[in-house]
Amino acid sequence: MQDSYRNPWLYGAGWAYLLLVVAALLLPVFYIVYISFNEFGFGARIYTFTFDWYRLIGADTILVASLKWTLALAGAAMITAVPMGLLAAKFYKRTRRKVAFVFLMLSPLFVPADIMGSALLVYFKNLNGIFEGLGDILGVSWFDDWFGLGFITALIGQIIYTVPYAFVLILITMSRYRDQQTEAARGCGATGWQAFWQVEFPQIRVGVFSSLAFVAILSFNEATRTALLKGGFDTFSNVLVAQMLNIGMSGESYAMAGTMTMIAILVIGTILVVTLATAGRAGRKALPKAEPVATAS
Amino acid sequence: MTSPNETAVEVVDLAKDYGPITALDSVSFSIPRGSYHVLLGPSGGGKTTLLRLIGGFVRPTRGRVLLHGQDVSDAPPNKRPTSMVFQSYALFPHMSVERNVGYGLKLQKMAKEQIREAVDQMLGLVGLEGYNRRMPHELSGGQQQRVQLARSLVLESDILLLDEPLASLDAKLRKDMCIELKRIQEKIGITFIHVTHNQEEAMTIADRIAIIADGRLVEEGSPREVYERPVRRFTADFIGENNIIDGRVTGRNGDRFSIDTGFAEVDVVAVGHDIPTGTEVAISVRSELLQLLRESRAADGRVQTLPATYVEEVYLGLTTLHLVRLPNEIEITVRQISGDMAGSVFQPGQAVQVGWKTAEARLHTE
Numbered sequence: 232m233q234d235s236y237r238n239p240w241l242y243g244a245g246w247a248y249l250l251l252v253v254a255a256l257l258l259p260v261f262y263i264v265y266i267s268f269n270e271f272g273f274g275a276r277i278y279t280f281t282f283d284w285y286r287l288i289g290a291d292t293i294l295v296a297s298l299k300w301t302l303a304l305a306g307a308a309m310i311t312a313v314p315m316g317l318l319a320a321k322f323y324k325r326t327r328r329k330v331a332f333v334f335l336m337l338s339p340l341f342v343p344a345d346i347m348g349s350a351l352l353v354y355f356k357n358l359n360g361i362f363e364g365l366g367d368i369l370g371v372s373w374f375d376d377w378f379g380l381g382f383i384t385a386l387i388g389q390i391i392y393t394v395p396y397a398f399v400l401i402l403i404t405m406s407r408y409r410d411q412q413t414e415a416a417r418g419c420g421a422t423g424w425q426a427f428w429q430v431e432f433p434q435i436r437v438g439v440f441s442s443l444a445f446v447a448i449l450s451f452n453e454a455t456r457t458a459l460l461k462g463g464f465d466t467f468s469n470v471l472v473a474q475m476l477n478i479g480m481s482g483e484s485y486a487m488a489g490t491m492t493m494i495a496i497l498v499i500g501t502i503l504v505v506t507l508a509t510a511g512r513a514g515r516k517a518l519p520k521a522e523p524v525a526t527a528s
Numbered sequence: 529m530t531s532p533n534e535t536a537v538e539v540v541d542l543a544k545d546y547g548p549i550t551a552l553d554s555v556s557f558s559i560p561r562g563s564y565h566v567l568l569g570p571s572g573g574g575k576t577t578l579l580r581l582i583g584g585f586v587r588p589t590r591g592r593v594l595l596h597g598q599d600v601s602d603a604p605p606n607k608r609p610t611s612m613v614f615q616s617y618a619l620f621p622h623m624s625v626e627r628n629v630g631y632g633l634k635l636q637k638m639a640k641e642q643i644r645e646a647v648d649q650m651l652g653l654v655g656l657e658g659y660n661r662r663m664p665h666e667l668s669g670g671q672q673q674r675v676q677l678a679r680s681l682v683l684e685s686d687i688l689l690l691d692e693p694l695a696s697l698d699a700k701l702r703k704d705m706c707i708e709l710k711r712i713q714e715k716i717g718i719t720f721i722h723v724t725h726n727q728e729e730a731m732t733i734a735d736r737i738a739i740i741a742d743g744r745l746v747e748e749g750s751p752r753e754v755y756e757r758p759v760r761r762f763t764a765d766f767i768g769e770n771n772i773i774d775g776r777v778t779g780r781n782g783d784r785f786s787i788d789t790g791f792a793e794v795d796v797v798a799v800g801h802d803i804p805t806g807t808e809v810a811i812s813v814r815s816e817l818l819q820l821l822r823e824s825r826a827a828d829g830r831v832q833t834l835p836a837t838y839v840e841e842v843y844l845g846l847t848t849l850h851l852v853r854l855p856n857e858i859e860i861t862v863r864q865i866s867g868d869m870a871g872s873v874f875q876p877g878q879a880v881q882v883g884w885k886t887a888e889a890r891l892h893t894e
Contacts, residue, residue: 414585415618415676417605419632419683429631433622 260492267489272482284486291483293470298487301467304382304457305450308389313442315390316397320405323398337395348388348459355384355460380462388456393449397442404438437506444498451491467491535597536561536687536719537582542591544577551577553743554591559736561596561686564713564720566734568727570766574743575723576691582721583689584608595687611680615692617672619664625651625675626660632683650678653712670701677709681716688713690722694729706732727767731755739763756814761892764812771815771860772892773834777807785891787811791855794832798891810892815863817888820850820874821881833883836860838874850874852882 266272270279288294319336326332339347355378366374378384408431416426432439454468461469471488474480480488537559544552552574559565567575580586582593584605592601600608611632619628629650630643638646651657654674664672673693680688693709694702710733713720724730730737731751739746739754739762747754747763758764765772775787775794783799787809796811803809821833836852839859843866850862862882874880 409616409618411614411616411618412620414605415612415614415679416620416631417585418583418610418612418689419679420606420635421631422606423604425635430620 263485264489264492267482267485273480273485284482285490287483288486288490291481293465294467294483294487297465297467297470300382300461300464301451304386304389304466305447307382307386308393308450309443309446311386312390312393312446313397313401313439315394316399316401316442317439319394319398320401323402324405324410336398339391340395344392344453344455345459347391348456351384351388351391351456352380352459355380380460382462382464385457385461385466388460389450389453392453392456393446396445396449400442400445401435401438404435404441408434437502441502441506444502448495448498451495534561535559536563536595537565537721538594538597539578539582540592540594542578542581542593543589544574544581544586545589550743552581555740555743555745556591557738557745557748559719559721561719562717563735564710564722564733566730566737567721567723567740568730568734568737568767569725569740569746571725573741575725575740577743578740579612579689579691579721579723582687583610583612585612609686610689611683611685611687612689612691613673613676613680613693615695617664617669617676617696619672619675619679621664623664624660625656625662625664625667628664628675629678629682631679646682647678650682651675653681653715654678655708669696669698670705673697673705677712681712685718687719687721690720692723692725694724694726702726702729703732709733739766741766758812758890759892760894761810761812762894764810764890764892769815769861769863770812771818773811773813773854773858773860775809775811777803777805777809779805784886785809787891789834789854789856792834794834794889795829795886796832796889796891797887801891801893803891803893807893811889812892813884813889815849815861816847817884818860818862819883820852820862820864821883822873823881830886831883832886832889833881836880836882838876838878838880840876841874852880854882 267284268280268282269275270281270283271277272284323329323332323336342350359376359378362374362377366372412430412434413426416430417423421429451467454466454472457466458469458472465473467487471480471484474484535558539558540556542552542555543550555574555578567578569575577586581588582595584593584600584603584607588601592599594600595609605612620631623631626644626647629647633643633646647660648657651659654677656671656674656678659667659671659675664675667675673696677693690709694705697705706729709720709722713733722730722733734751736748737751737754738748739760741762747758747760749757754763755768758767758770761772764770773789775789777785778788778793779786780803783801784795784797785801785803787794787796789811794811820838834854836854839851839853842849842851846866847863848866850864851859852862853859860882
C-alpha cells in the first residue's frame with residue numbers, strides 16, 4: 232500500500248540517486264567508447280573524431296579470430312543454457328522444495344570464477360585420463376581426448392556460469408503466468424507441447440529472449456573460466472585482457488570494445504522497452520465495472 | 529435432448545491423496561446425460577478435486593472415472609469428451625476474444641471460415657456479439673467469464689465442467705449468469721457439472737445437487753429433496769437455515785419417535801427408520817417453519833413446542849429473524865415474513881414457546 236503522506240521530494244531524490252549511481256557505473260564504459268572515436272587513441276591531448284579504428288577492426292586478424300570464437304561460444308551457450316534455464320524454471324513451478332531448488336540452481340554463482348575454472352580444468356583432465364585408460368584397456372583409441380581442452384570444455388564452463396542467470400530471468404516472467412491457462416488449453420484439446428508453445432511461451436518469451444541476450448552478453452563478459460578451459464583458441468575477452476596486460480590496448484581494441492558496448496546497450500535497452508510494454512499490457516486488469524450485460528439471443 | 533436415463537459420468541470408488549492429505553475419499557456416484565449437476569459443499573471439501581479428476585487434470589490415487597461408459601481414468605484432458613470453465617477465467621491474454629473462443633477448433637484443424645462462423649454463433653449465444661476483436665483485458669469479469677464459457681461450448685463436448693464459474697462476479701452479475709447458464713444448458717442439452725459453495729446458486733440452476741464435504745459424498749438429490757428433506761445432519765446444517773437440536777430416542781410409536789432434548793420431549797416422524805431407544809439423534813427444523821408462541825400450548829400431536837427465551841429481532845427487509853435461546857443455551861432462529869407478526873411483539877428476555885408442525889421436523893442419526 233502506498234503512503235499518501237510521503238514526501239514527494241524524497242521520491243524524486245530516490246530516482247536522482249539511482250540515475251547518479253548508474254551514470255557513475257557507466258561513465259568508464261562511455262569513456263572507452265569516446266576514446267574509440269579518437270584518431271590519436273588513449274592518452275592523446277588532441278581529440279580528432281574518426282571512424283578509422285572501427286574500419287581497421289577487420290584487418291586485425293587476432294581480434295577477428297577471437298570475435299569469431301566468442302560468437303561461436305555465445306551462440307552455443309545460448310542454445311544450450313537457455314533451454315536448460317527454461318526447463319529448470321518449469322520444474323521450479325512444480326517442485327514443492329522451492330528454496331532448496333533455487334539454492335542448487337544458483338550455487339554455481341557462489342563459486343569464484345577462477346576456482347570454478349580450476350576445478351573444471353582438473354575435473355576434465357581426470358576424466359580424460361579415465362577415458363583414455365578405459366580405451367587402453369579395451370584396446371581402442373575412440374575414447375581419446377573426449378574431454379581435452381577446447382571448445383566443448385569452454386562451453387561447459389560457460390553453461391555452468393550462464394544457466395543460473397537464464398533460470399532467474401525466465402522465472403521472473405514465468406511467475407506472472409497462471410497454470411490454469413495451460414489447463415484451459417489442455418481442456419480445449421491441446422497436447423502438453425501445444426499448450427506450452429501456443430499459450431505459455433508467448434507469455435514468457437520476453438524472459439526467454441532476455442535470457443538469450445543476457446547469455447550472449449555474459450559470454451563476451453567471461454574471461455577467467457574460458458581462459459582455463461579453452462585450449463588452443465582465444466576469445467575476445469582473453470585477447471583484450473592479454474593486450475591490456477602486455478602491450479596495452481590498441482585503437483582497434485577500443486573500437487571493438489565500443490562496438491560491443493553499443494550492441495549490449497542496444498540489446499538491453501530493447502529488452503527493457505519490450506518488457507515494460509508487455510508488463511503494461513499484462514498488468515491491465517479487467518474493467519473494474521461490468522458493462523451492461525447484453526441480452527443473449 | 530437425450531434420455532436422462534443414459535449416464536454421462538460415473539465415478540467409482542474415486543479417491544485422491546496429496547501425500548498424507550486425503551482430498552477425496554472413495555466417492556461413487558453417477559450423473560445422467562443432459563442434466564445440470566451441482567457439486568455443492570464448503571471450501572476445501574474436495575468438490576474441485578472431484579471435478580478436476582473428472583476432467584483429467586489430476587490423476588486419481590484409486591478408483592475409476594467413466595464418461596459415457598468408457599473408462600478414462602488414465603486419459604489426459606485432451607483425450608476426454610469434456611471441457612472446463614475455470615474460476616479465474618483463464619483466458620489467453622495474448623489472444624483476442626475470437627482467437628480464444630476458436631482456439632480449440634483451430635486445434636481440430638477446422639477451416640478458418642467455419643471457425644469464424646462457430647465463434648460468431650457462440651458469442652451470440654453468450655450475449656457477446658461484436659466482441660470478436662476485443663482483448664481479454666478490455667472485458668469486464670462477467671464478459672471474460674462468458675468468453676470462457678463460449679470457448680468451452682464451441683467445442684461441443686458432451687460434458688461441461690464449471691469450477692466455481694461465478695465466484696469472482698458481483699452479486700447482481702452472478703444472479704444473471706446463473707439464469708443464463710441454466711438457459712444455455714437447457715438449450716444445448718449437454719451435461720453440466722458445476723462446482724460451487726454457494727447454495728443459492730446451486731438451488732437456482734441444479735437439476736440435482738451432490739453435497740461434498742471432507743472428501744466424501746454426503747448426500748445427493750434434487751434441490752427440493754436436499755432442502756426440504758435432508759437425510760444427513762451435515763446437509764441440514766449446510767443447506768438452508770436449519771435449527772438443529774440434539775437429543776436421545778426415548779420411545780417409538782409406529783413412525784413417530786419420542787426424543788428427549790434434555791429440557792423437553794418432542795415427537796418426530798421418521799418414516800422407514802429403525803432407531804433403537806437410547807440412540808443419540810438430532811432434529812432439524814428450517815427457520816421459516818418455526819413459529820413463535822406467546823404462551824405454552826398443550827401438545828396435540830400435530831404441533832411440537834419447546835420453551836425458550838426471546839433474545840432479539842433482526843429486520844432484513846422482506847423477512848425478519850427472531851433469535852431465541854433454548855434452556856440448553858443453544859440459540860435458534862425463527863424467520864418470518866416481515867409484517868406477519870406485529871413489530872416488537874416480544875421483548876428480550878421474555879419467555880416464549882417455539883413451535884412447529886410435527887411433520888416438518890427431520891430426524892438425523894448421523
